[in-house]
Amino acid sequence: MIVMCGRFSRYTGSDVLINHYGIDSAPPNISASYNIAPNQNVLTVYQENPIILTEMRWGFLPPWAKSHDAKPSPINARNDSLSKNMYKHSFQSRRCLIPADGFYEWKKLDGMKQPYYIQLVDEEIMSLGGIYSIYRDEAQSKEIKSFAIITTPPNDLMKSIHDRMPLIIPPGKEKIWLDSSSDMNEVEELVKPYPREMRSYPVSKYVNSPKNNSEECIVPIDENKVGLEENQSQLDDYF
16 A cells, blocks of 8 residues: 655755754765665754754654554555544644655556656755654653644646645744744644645666665656566555
8 A cells, every 4th residue: 555655756965954054063974865665764854952963763652652663654644534543643732844856656556566766846845744652761861752744635737646645834934833932823724734846857766676776766767668567566565
């Protein structure tokens, strides 16, 4: 089963991220990742005065979980589920941004699933809207920060590919999203399909396996080759 949003890329470097989000510093040795997958540690932006760029685990682990590897740990939180107990506190006070350069979605074509890469038209950094939690592992005396990406109904571009899309916070609204003291009416107004222009193109099924993490993942393929590759099982086995 394909989940949405289940894979994305982030190859923008630390200097751009620091400038874009107004961050004082960033973790050392930030490397590009063209195929970010669930359960990985992912660069995430959150506000704790100041705004912080750090790694969090992709897969929401609520504070009341029985263990650090409790299941399920959802990677997505639907916009219509944010008032539920699972997410309510995080939506109100622990919102985060996940920097991305684009994300992948798989379109059903003749019984197969063809990956597409989706970007902002101007190719600027894409701020995926998320919520995070802090789980305190008493046995190991450590905190685990984890997150889920919020999803919304599709915008006009995404309707032809999938029935959901990740929440994207527009430039200029990111600080409202990060600030836990923001008016919740303003925050809730941001939870909607991205209204600005985007673009998509088909890519090779090389991206199906999270073991493949190179620029080849985002290289466009000839439209005539869509659906002709034979490595579908890698994707089905992963999800």
